[in-house]
Amino acid sequence: MGKGLSQITFDFAPAEEEENTPIAPPPVVKEEKEVIEENIPETPVIENKATSGKRGRKSLKEIALHADLLQIPEDDILFKKQYYAIGEVAGMFRENQSLIRYWETEFDILKPRKNRKGDRFFRPVDVKNLVMIYDLLRRRKFTIEGAKDFLKNNKKAEEKFGMIQSLEKIKSFLLELKASL
Numbered sequence: 001m002g003k004g005l006s007q008i009t010f011d012f013a014p015a016e017e018e019e020n021t022p023i024a025p026p027p028v029v030k031e032e033k034e035v036i037e038e039n040i041p042e043t044p045v046i047e048n049k050a051t052s053g054k055r056g057r058k059s060l061k062e063i064a065l066h067a068d069l070l071q072i073p074e075d076d077i078l079f080k081k082q083y084y085a086i087g088e089v090a091g092m093f094r095e096n097q098s099l100i101r102y103w104e105t106e107f108d109i110l111k112p113r114k115n116r117k118g119d120r121f122f123r124p125v126d127v128k129n130l131v132m133i134y135d136l137l138r139r140r141k142f143t144i145e146g147a148k149d150f151l152k153n154n155k156k157a158e159e160k161f162g163m164i165q166s167l168e169k170i171k172s173f174l175l176e177l178k179a180s181l
Helices: 016-020 032-039 060-066 086-093 097-106 124-139 144-153 157-180
Strands: 120-122
Touching: 086 097, 086 120, 086 124, 097 124, 120 124, 124 144, 124 157
Parallel strands: none
Antiparallel strands: none
């Protein structure tokens, strides 16, 4: 223990000679990819304020635009799987998962299965019922209460909806045929 302690000091002030000499940046080595990317002119990105990063409810215009753009597979493809996760179902309808959960609480015809963890799994019948609810709320502009009353009072609402869907398929086929002539 015979060592004594010594103090170390640092001087952070730059010397006068160093201030006058310009410091050159280190040489930059570019890879071939970076050189190629530099030669490509950037295209301006046009952002739509209505769709980019907007939170909350969608406007009525957005809802009307997307009402006909459902990505529901045909019945033979739909019924191949026994269950669909809520994320898949929300993707089919282009809606938030929270909205699908809300519709589940509001409409008695939606009864998805839940596992022990609480994850919702929708049967193809539930997906078909969601299509009917989506049609009432988004395309035909019913309120939640109005859609509930419609489903309650019209026992044959599913049959009517199926008939409307088949007529719309025939109409789209005829329009495509007309366009090809």
